[in-house]
Amino acid sequence: MTLKPFKWLVLSSLLATAGGQAQEQAPAPPTVVALPAMEWTPPPLEPFVATYQAFYKGKEAGDATMRVVRGEGTQWRVDMGVHGKRGFASVLGLNLEQSTVFNNEGNVYTPLSQSTVKKALFLGKKVTGTYNWQTGTAQWQGDLKKERQQPIPLQRGDQSALLLNLSLMRDAMPGKTLQYRFVDVGRVRQHEYRAADATENVQVGELSYDALRVYRTNGGNDEMIMWIANGVPTPVRILQRKDGQDEIDLRLIEYTGA
Template structure:
């Protein structure tokens, strides 16, 4: 699977104390499309474990018989804290499953030592320690940052540190909202498009008052890849 996530999806350094105050638990359900065809489902959730710790999960499941072909049996999770200086990752895990195959990688963000490191099923060159900078985030946390930061016409810049990789992600928010949704469920949402992804495009739509992206689309070489479309969400305790 081409680094889904919301991976590509996003820190705006200096988010301030509003970060922790505005964050709320939720559970969101998506239909998952691949190349324009319905291929499975996805669930994103944010859970508060104990103050100041939170966890964000993304579980994708392909239709039985299709999962291994479309790369849609993936579970990702990030434990993080929200202490007034944004969303700071503490640990991250990814599990990918296909026919007779299961791969798992685990990342640890050691802020005291100033390094992040991944173990498990990751390439050897991605197991070396990465020097952390204030504001570094996992792919999943970038979703929350986009929701927090998106304003009409605004440029966003984030440092993605995940899976043993470091990348700068730059995004541009549309000047006006557009109507997006699935079936009868429609939203007026801002389009947030990655501006430095080259042939790998990531587009996220965010709607006022909705705690989760209403759509996440990844495109490669101009063709639609994985496309998550929100069908329901609710607050969680």
């Protein structure tokens, strides 16, 4: 976001019961063992609608919806909507809508257009961008500084913020290192990620997933972590940490085929 991409988490729940007589020794806590890595199959690109519970600095802030829709031919669209309903986000009336239209070219998702709309109390921003592969440039217009409205030379494999999530899900394999060129809202950045060597048990609400953790390695004090699970077309959790503290967290509540 300066229009930074919004980031997300999953709600964990803990149920404890107490009982027995005072003189009885309390049972030892169960040993938690990470699940071994199973044969990994990247989730296919398919239409879906996913609902997330959104947290900001550990407090519930609202909800988010991620949607993937099939278009004509090889064209697809991915949307993300974030709605602040509680706490500081509620006071600001924060709403963020992002969308990317892209082509599915098999081993690469190619962005065609991108839009970001941010609405809040006393604040509103709208930015649209076009990835023109015929001229080999991308350019944004709207509520941006002039230097970020200049054309950016494109390279094959360039990703928007939303498209990067889908590409990570397609490309991640246990122990694999991934590199992408991030081109979005008038900026260019190199993003490097690594997938964990093994899957781990991730609790999301009442559900438990055997999920692969994928994390950015060159973000400095800004950490980006996501967990993906076999058979689930959307990340089960997306977490951003800043200066070692959880900041924005999305936790999957439910998903359905679109």
